[in-house]
């Protein structure tokens with residue numbers, strides 16, 4: 001009887017384990033194919049997210065799961081310090097989100113950064129402190145005292161959604177003396193040029209003029225897909241950080257050196273030196289010599305080895321050669337285009353320079369990146 005019991009128990013246990021294994025839904029991480037540049041890793045980051053510990057609707061570990069599934073490398077949990085609508089049910093503890101989520105983050109190799117959103121009227125508006133050590137010590141009446149405490153903890157600060165209509169009804173961001181003070185403290189390293197799906201051109205220009213890092217973050221409150229499924233873009237705003245590795249120290253060093261760009265809405269926004277590298281690491285052309293007679297057209301294969309689509313418009317070229325006026329370089333595909341002489345009787349025996357504008361690589365408000373190719377031609381006139 002005893003033996004039989006043992007057998008049954010083992011059988012039931014095995015069946016239970018088997019059923020559990022069957023019930024566990026497979027989880028997938030989205031692999032983002034994006035080039036590393038200039039000897040740095042291109043980290044995919046979101047530095048602005050909320051949980052139930054302020055006005056968000058998800059538990060902190062959920063943010064880590066989402067980031068893992070989205071293929072991100074780094075996230076910050078940045079709950080509001082001064083806005084605690086769930087406090088009757090969830091105690092106000094500004095260290096709790098990080099403490100709850102850090103174990104899972106380390107298991108999934110997601111770099112988790114402790115943050116807090118200093119939530120004040122304009123000016124100064126909302127400020128995100130990241131690399132915070134003790135969120136509870138940031139609860140103070142005077143916002144300048146909060147900033148100085150954050151600085152004491154070694155935190156860095158960025159200004160969130162400067163053009164937010166709840167604080168700037170015309171949707172135009174304005175710079176105040178309070179922001180000069182933030183610059184003077186040395187703690188302000190960047191500005192949110194993209195907050196969720198809102199782009200602020202004024203904020204973008206300030207980043208250029210004041211040498212601040214461009215940031216694009218989700219500011220997500222609900223499960224991410226609630227907010228993004230209605231958008232016609234594949235992913236949330238991502239801040240690209242060009243860092244030695246994904247450790248918090250390397251991310252911090254890169255942010256202080258302003259090595260960032262934004263990837264959202266089929267666009268990349270950032271300094272020319274980074275966008276140029278991203279493009280040239282993504283796109284290759286198969287030929288450097290084209291030989292033809294008369295108007296005989298020749299194929300040119302342009303391969304895009306990244307998840308970014310590139311949208312090109314011809315700017316200038318040798319008038320004797322016809323290049324495509326537009327090229328849509330779809331992610332992870334090769335485009336075949338044809339080039340040929342403009343007339344039957346031309347002779348071109350030289351390196352031809354052709355310049356394209358990459359319409360979705362934005363270097364400044366209203367300005368795009370230009371890329372130059374040099375292709376050797378040997379075109380003889382048709383007799």
Ligand SMILES: [Zn+2]
Pocket residue numbers: 117126160161
């Ligand atoms: Zn905010």
Ligand SMILES: [Zn+2]
Pocket residue numbers: 048050117219
């Ligand atoms: Zn927020």
